[in-house]
Amino acid sequence: xxxxxxxxFCRICESLCGLVATxxxxxxxxxxxxxxxxxxxxxxxxxxxxxxxxxxxxDRVLHPLRKNxxxxxxxxxxxxxxDEISTRLRAVRDTTGPESIGWYMGNPGAFSYxxxxxxxxxxxxxxxxxxxxxxxxxxNNRFAASALLYGSPLVVPIPDLRRTKHLLIxxxxxxxxxxxxxxAHRIRDQLMDITKRGGKVVVVxxxxxxxxxxxxxxxxxxxxxxxxxLSMLNVIFSEGLEDTAxxxxxxxxxxxxxxxxxxxxxxxxxxxxxxxxxxxxxMARELATAESAAVYGRTGSCLGxxxxxxxxxxxxxxxxxxxxxxxxxxxxxRPPVALDEVADRFxxxxxxxxxxxxxxxxxxxxxxxxxxLAQEMETPGKRQIRAxxxxxxxxxxxVPDGNSLERALDKLDLMVSLDFYVNETNxxxxxxxxxxxxxxxxxxxxxxxxxxxxxxxxxxxxxxxxAGEAREEWEIIEDLAKALGVTPSSVPPIRWxxxxxxxxxxxxxxxxxxxxxGDGDLFGLRRKGLNLKKIAAQPHGxxxxxxxxxxxxxxxxxxxxxxxxxxxxxxxxxxxxxxxxAFEASDERPLQLIGLRELRSHNSWxxxxxxxxxxxxxxxxxxxxxxxxxxxxxxxxxVKLASKSGEVEVPVTLTEDLVEGxxxxxxxxxxxxxxxTANGLGGVNVNVxxxxxxxxxxxxxxxxxxxxxxxxxxxxxxxxxxxASVSESVTAAPQRD
Ligand SMILES: Nc1nc2c(c(=O)[nH]1)N[C@H]1C(S)=C(S)[C@@H](COP(=O)(O)OP(=O)(O)OC[C@H]3O[C@@H](n4cnc5c(=O)[nH]c(N)nc54)[C@H](O)[C@@H]3O)O[C@H]1N2
Ligand SMILES: Nc1nc2c(c(=O)[nH]1)N[C@H]1C(S)=C(S)[C@@H](COP(=O)(O)OP(=O)(O)OC[C@H]3O[C@@H](n4cnc5c(=O)[nH]c(N)nc54)[C@H](O)[C@@H]3O)O[C@H]1N2
Ligand code: SF4
Ligand SMILES: [Mo]
Numbered sequence: 001x002x003x004x005x006x007x008x009f010c011r012i013c014e015s016l017c018g019l020v021a022t023x024x025x026x027x028x029x030x031x032x033x034x035x036x037x038x039x040x041x042x043x044x045x046x047x048x049x050x051x052x053x054x055x056x057x058x059d060r061v062l063h064p065l066r067k068n069x070x071x072x073x074x075x076x077x078x079x080x081x082x083d084e085i086s087t088r089l090r091a092v093r094d095t096t097g098p099e100s101i102g103w104y105m106g107n108p109g110a111f112s113y114x115x116x117x118x119x120x121x122x123x124x125x126x127x128x129x130x131x132x133x134x135x136x137x138x139x140n141n142r143f144a145a146s147a148l149l150y151g152s153p154l155v156v157p158i159p160d161l162r163r164t165k166h167l168l169i170x171x172x173x174x175x176x177x178x179x180x181x182x183x184a185h186r187i188r189d190q191l192m193d194i195t196k197r198g199g200k201v202v203v204v205x206x207x208x209x210x211x212x213x214x215x216x217x218x219x220x221x222x223x224x225x226x227x228x229x230l231s232m233l234n235v236i237f238s239e240g241l242e243d244t245a246x247x248x249x250x251x252x253x254x255x256x257x258x259x260x261x262x263x264x265x266x267x268x269x270x271x272x273x274x275x276x277x278x279x280x281x282x283m284a285r286e287l288a289t290a291e292s293a294a295v296y297g298r299t300g301s302c303l304g305x306x307x308x309x310x311x312x313x314x315x316x317x318x319x320x321x322x323x324x325x326x327x328x329x330x331x332x333x334r335p336p337v338a339l340d341e342v343a344d345r346f347x348x349x350x351x352x353x354x355x356x357x358x359x360x361x362x363x364x365x366x367x368x369x370x371x372x373l374a375q376e377m378e379t380p381g382k383r384q385i386r387a388x389x390x391x392x393x394x395x396x397x398x399v400p401d402g403n404s405l406e407r408a409l410d411k412l413d414l415m416v417s418l419d420f421y422v423n424e425t426n427x428x429x430x431x432x433x434x435x436x437x438x439x440x441x442x443x444x445x446x447x448x449x450x451x452x453x454x455x456x457x458x459x460x461x462x463x464x465x466x467a468g469e470a471r472e473e474w475e476i477i478e479d480l481a482k483a484l485g486v487t488p489s490s491v492p493p494i495r496w497x498x499x500x501x502x503x504x505x506x507x508x509x510x511x512x513x514x515x516x517x518g519d520g521d522l523f524g525l526r527r528k529g530l531n532l533k534k535i536a537a538q539p540h541g542x543x544x545x546x547x548x549x550x551x552x553x554x555x556x557x558x559x560x561x562x563x564x565x566x567x568x569x570x571x572x573x574x575x576x577x578x579x580x581x582a583f584e585a586s587d588e589r590p591l592q593l594i595g596l597r598e599l600r601s602h603n604s605w606x607x608x609x610x611x612x613x614x615x616x617x618x619x620x621x622x623x624x625x626x627x628x629x630x631x632x633x634x635x636x637x638x639v640k641l642a643s644k645s646g647e648v649e650v651p652v653t654l655t656e657d658l659v660e661g662x663x664x665x666x667x668x669x670x671x672x673x674x675x676x677t678a679n680g681l682g683g684v685n686v687n688v689x690x691x692x693x694x695x696x697x698x699x700x701x702x703x704x705x706x707x708x709x710x711x712x713x714x715x716x717x718x719x720x721x722x723x724a725s726v727s728e729s730v731t732a733a734p735q736r737d
Contacts, residue, residue, distance in 0.1 A: 001025050007034060007539035008460040010048040011111035011438040012602055014448055015178040015185060017044045018540060021439065021463045028055050028439055028464055036540045039185035039456060045178060046612060047602055053609035055437055055467070059675050060420050062468025065432040073422065073432065078469060081431050086483030088414045088430075092387040093126070093484060102130030102377075102385040104370060106393020107603060109133070109473070111438060113446040114506035118474035118488050119391065120348070120366060125486040125495060129354045129363070130385055132370040137398055137704045138299060139181060140364040141307030144701035147351035148308075148568045149315055151558025153365055154340035154349050157315065157330035158182050159294035160548055161190045161453040164328040165199035166290035168283070170225055170314060171300020171707075172203075175210040176597050180298050184453040191215070200290070202283065204228065205300060206594055207622070207664055208657040218283065219659045222592040222708035223304035224273035225297075226578055228280065229313035231269045233261035235284035236320060242288070243322025250553060251319055253567025260575045272583075274659060288321045292328025303595070303707040305581070308700035309574040316566055324564070325553040332552045335449035336457045336519040336530055336544065337510075340556070346491050349558075357383045359694035361702040369702030370399045371692050374408040389480075391418035391435065391473055396425040397604040397668055400690030400704050401645060418473050422674030423604065424685070434470040439463040441472050444510045444532070455548060458541030459510075459532060474506055507532065519544065570700055577699075585661065589643065589710035593689060596622060596664040604668035607678035619683035620653040622664040623713075628654050636719040641665070643711045646688035651719060663711065 004023045009016050010031075018037025022030040031052050033044035054060070064081035065073040092100055103123055109115045110133075123131050135143075143153035159167055161184050172180065179187045191214070194201050201215035206222050220228060236242050237258050247254050266277035273280070287293050297314045304310065315330065323329030343349035343365075352362035358375045361368065368376075373395065377385045388409065396402040396409075402424070409415055409428035417426030418435045426432050444459045466472070474488075481488040487498025494504055511532035514520050521529030535542060559565055585592055600612040607613060621641060623633065633639055637652045641663070650665065658664060669683030689709055696705045 006463045008439065008463050009034075009037070009458060009541070010044060010051070011108075011443060011445070012047050012051065013178050014180050014183050014451070015040070015187065016183055016445055016448065016458075017048055017185065019044060019048060023464055026464055028052055034540060037185075038540060038543050039454060041186060043186050046600055047606055050606065050609040050611040051437070051439070053611055054606065055439055057608060059608055060467070061422060061432055061434045061674070062470060063434060064469065065422070067430050081433060082479050082483070085414070085416055085431055085480065089387055089480065089483060092413050096384065096386050097382070098126040098128050099130070099383045100386040101126060101128045102132065102373075102387070103389040103391070104132040104373065104393050104395055105391050106395070106398070107134040107138070108392040108605070110447050111443070111445070112441060112473065113444050113510060114441070114472060114474040115391065116447065117506070117509070118477040121488040121490045122477050122481055124490040125481060125488050126484055129368065129383070130376065131366045131368065132373060133367050134393065134398060135364065135367045136369045136371065136702050137303070137706060139302060140367055141302050141698060141701040141703045142181060142311045143364050144308045144351055144362070145311035145315065148312060148570055149564050149566070150556060152340050152344065152349045153351050154343050155332065155556045155558070156181060156450070157318065157324065157332055158451050158453065158548070159296040160292070160328050160331045161194070162547060164194060164292050164294045165197070166287060166293035167191070167194055167199070167201045168204070168287055168293065168295045169201065169211065170204045170295065170297040171302070172296065172298030173205070173209040173211045173597060175214060176599050177298070181451055182296070182453065183448045183451045190453060200286065202286075206659050206662045207596070218275060218279060221272065221274040221659065222594050222662055223306070223584065225301055225304065225310045226306050226313060227264060227269035227272040228275060229310065229317060230261050230264035231266045231273070231280050232284040232287065232317060233257055233313070233320065234264045235266065235281050236288050237261055239285070241285065242320045246322035246324070247320055250324060251564040251566045252561065253565050254320065256567030256572055256575070257316055257320070287317065292326065293321060293323050294318065294328070294330045299595070300707065302703060303705070305698060305705055305708065306574060306578060307698050307703045309571060309578065312571055319564060319566065325550055327547070327550050331548045331550055332556050333450035333452060333455065334518065334549045334552060335452070335455070336517050337444070337446050337449055337513045338517060339446065339450060342513060344558070348490055356702065357381070359697060361697065362700070364701050369697050369704070370395055371401070371697050371702070371704045372694070373399065374401065374404040374692065377408040377412060386412060387414040388412050389416050389418070390425055390429070394423045394425045394604045397670065397685050397687060400687055400696075400706065401692035402685050402687050403646065404692060418476055420470065421605070421608070424671065424673050427673050433476055434468060435476075436466045436470045436472050440466040440470060442507065444514070444535070446510070446513070453548065454546070455544035456541055457530070457535055457544060458539070459535040460539065461536065574700065584708055584710045586710060589712045591627065591661055591663050591711050591713060593641070593643070593709045593711045594662060594664050594707045595686070596666045598666055601666060601668055607669070607671060607681055608675035610677065613677055613681060617681055618651065619666050619669040621650045622655050622658055623652050624658045624660050624662070625654045625656060626660050627663070628652065631713045631715065633713065633715055634718060638716040638719045640714045640716050641689065641711050642714070643689040643691070643709050645691040648684040648686065648688060649716055650684055663713070
């Protein structure tokens with residue numbers, strides 16, 4: 001037997017921890033944390049280790065599958081699959097046009113540079129606007145806010161974790177999520193270090209989350225963030241705590257915020273936020289007077305009704321307190337491949353350059369709101385989606401109103417999925433094409449290079465050859481494009497080369513991007529510069545600098561006046577809208593539902609792992625005992641949880657960690673795909689409770705409304721406490737050394 005050890009890195013979450021794979025006769029038999037990774041230093045979480053379970057899973061799809069007349073999947077050859085898909089795809093294009101072909105790329109797609117670039121390239125080459133991703137359920141509001149503030153959706157500040165003296169976290173739980181829109185290895189340690197050096201971490205969250213428990217917690221009502229942030233601005237302006245010099249040097253339009261904030265003294269927002277005026281004043285003063293401070297928000301600040309406004313205000317706080325682009329503040333990474341610059345070059349840094357057919361929502365980086373997918377498939381007319389591709393995604397479980405999506409998928413002329421499982425979404429496909437895992441492909445994590453709390457770059461070769469007949473997404477896309485006579489690229493010169501039969505591989509493209517970047521070797525002109533080979537030669541990765549650069553704002557701003565725009569009309573509109581915003585909860589639906597991430601789950605796709613489900617798992621509704629008493633519900637009771645859009649039945653677990661009036665349920669459950677262990681776990685699809693009408697979509701970025709949904713709870717049966725007790729312990733596991 002040939003046994004090898006191969007250095008690589010995990011691509012499940014944005015922490016990108018170093019891993020060492022044991023490979024026996026071409027098969028990965030073990031993954032362990034890489035002690036020699038200069039930043040993750042021998043840390044990996046249970047999911048990274050459990051990836052071997054998925055890699056070798058007997059439920060994995062290893063051959064092309066085609067649905068037969070009985071609705072069952074049967075194995076076919078790649079040639080049969082591609083021939084038939086090509087014929088049917090051409091038929092769709094020729095009858096209803098290329099604009100009736102859509103693609104949804106899920107979250108794991110973002111962890112593969114080739115996958116991401118090729119999907120967008122395919123749609124751009126055929127001329128279809130129907131590009132969807134997990135972004136509209138995750139982060140597009142953050143990008144939209146950046147487009148308004150800085151003039152590019154891809155100019156996104158991160159907290160300078162390694163230097164800050166004060167970190168205000170709004171709606172993120174990095175002790176479980178391990179960080180997002182922020183690549184910070186051993187993030188728990190980096191956060192602990194802030195308090196160790198005399199600084200402070202404050203966590204604003206409706207739940208006393210694992211992170212909130214480790215630091216200072218400010219409890220807030222779901223979706224109360226905009227009011228909280230406006231009140232913080234109110235306190236800062238009315239007490240003269242703003243950094244006038246910084247505001248003047250960096251920005252224009254502050255009057256809008258100053259005027260708006262005047263209407264929100266802390267007393268006026270307490271009912272919305274649940275935060276007492278004293279606490280709020282203290283939060284504002286501490287932030288404004290800290291030696292350095294950074295405000296950081298993640299999904300908890302994105303999935304409410306006003307995500308773009310909230311992201312905008314988070315940055316506004318950084319700016320008015322003089323913390324933008326300065327050490328210990330909110331800083332701009334200077335990555336070896338600067339996405340903002342690359343996207344500018346090819347016109348890809350778009351916001352609002354196309355609009356959705358339904359609802360007229362602006363695109364964000366080409367993405368349209370995935371919440372609209374079912375309607376885009378079912379509403380007749382030009383641009384109606386008739387053929388749909390889904391790669392690395394499970395929108396039936398991750399997008400609002402999964403039931404409607406299931407119905408719509410069945411009515412398509414063609415549905416094709418690229419995945420390594422049959423999941424709840426692609427079970428509706430005509431074809432499931434076997435994709436590689438991240439261990440079976442190379443990677444340069446282009447999407448995340450700019451978000452490292454310490455500038456860093458790494459590249460990995462594939463660890464093993466693809467299992468079975470699995471192929472990389474970009475290779476499959478090349479074949480689909482060939483069938484339509486196009487070269488899958490967003491870049492016209494590459495499409496022209498394609499016409500001449502000259503193909504550019506992902507590796508070649510990555511090399512060009514690295515070599516022409518600020519750190520690149522400029523094809524030999526800069527001898528010490530980087531190229532892909534040099535990066536690959538150091539498999540544990542390369543630390544590029546001790547700290548993220550500051551004083552970068554000038555090079556980042558795309559607005560012609562060279563200023564951050566604090567008063568754009570879009571935000572003025574949102575500030576008007578918020579004035580009359582109704583309370584979400586009502587007598588009929590008195591509670592608000594939020595999400596919950598678990599250490600041993602990853603969205604919808606790791607519930608088939610033996611390691612991660614050992615000892616049993618369940619998906620209880622977390623509920624405050626005071627609310628439970630109000631509804632006559634005890635530990636382990638089964639309840640009907642209903643919103644205006646749907647209902648589910650779940651067991652209850654009681655916890656004082658949630659603010660009164662808020663209940664929490666994890667997403668990514670309720671399996672009925674080809675993953676048998678996952679199917680056996682039970683649970684429900686929480687997103688049948690999320691509304692999918694255009695009126696429920698956030699207007700500036702098309703964000704899904706997933707946090708703060710008004711719900712009612714009704715006792716079904718008293719149940720037994722044991723029913724809920726097998727739920728994952730929600731305390732963060734200690735980091736291993
Ligand atoms: N173990 C694990 N890790 C993951 C994932 C996973 O599924 N499992 N998923 C990955 C993905 S795709 C992402 S995008 C990241 C997300 O990374 P994070 O955003 O850091 O993770 P969440 O746990 O969603 O944290 C959101 C927090 O916001 C709180 N919250 C909910 N509503 C509100 C609100 O209205 N206001 C405020 N202030 N807070 C609110 C929630 O209680 C929760 O604690 O995590 C990634 N990492
Ligand atoms: N209620 C609620 N809903 C949410 C959220 C929430 O907090 N609350 N969070 C939202 C967020 S932040 C996200 S990112 C989304 C995630 O939602 P999605 O991106 O739609 O779905 P995932 O659960 O990530 O499913 C990923 C699929 O990709 C497959 N896969 C994994 N790796 C690869 C690969 O390398 N190649 C291919 N081809 N396939 C692969 C898996 O088998 C799985 O079928 O969920 C969103 N939905
Ligand atoms: S924290 Fe876990 S899932 Fe995230 S990169 Fe590290 S090992 Fe992978
Ligand atoms: Mo996400």
